[in-house]
């Protein structure tokens with residue numbers, strides 16, 4: 001029997017009363033386990049096999065899927081569990097981590113990052129900013145390394161800079177002419193992209209970013225992901241649709257277009 005600390009990032013129904021759960025663990029990286037009987041409400045495994053559960057899991061390893069023996073929840077992330085908007089952000093973080101990683105490749109750094117992202121979302125920090133930080137930090141996990149500390153074309157370290165998916169990073173004003181596909185962005189947007197890429201999440205203070213700035217940062221990240229990641233995630237699409245409902249809900253009726 002073995003023990004690990006992890007977070008449930010995917011659950012699938014399996015046979016009549018079982019579940020297969022995928023856990024991202026501190027000790028082994030991503031790992032799938034069969035949880036026998038976990039679909040029965042009275043099962044002692046029912047609660048600990050819910051999506052987002054952070055806990056200590058005891059399992060029998062196997063050649064294929066191991067078998068979950070017991071689990072003990074450490075954190076329930078109760079805000080994420082109960083708020084549909086936070087659920088959507090956390091679901092996307094789970095799916096991105098799932099798609100970007102291989103089984104059984106441990107990375108405590110990535111485990112800690114993922115834990116902190118969920119923890120801060122649950123604590124009420126801006127979920128969109130946290131998701132953007134996670135997206136920028138997941139680039140290296142996906143094998144993508146945009147040049148964010150100097151100009152990707154000439155190597156100079158002083159800006160102003162634009163961001164370019166085409167040039168794979170920052171482009172300084174001297175090189176603007178050489179990259180007509182670059183995204184022309186305000187300086188504070190470029191600074192945030194750079195900050196999200198390099199800074200340590202445990203130093204997160206109260207980041208207060210204007211809605212318009214967040215949207216510009218998002219457009220840059222989405223453009224980069226579309227060009228290089230090869231990922232098309234359902235949860236990302238849902239998140240984008242959700243932002244539209246959010247806009248609809250906060251729109252006053254007299255602001256709507258009339259015929």
Ligand SMILES: [Zn+2]
Nearest residue numbers: 151154172175
């Ligand atoms: Zn340059």
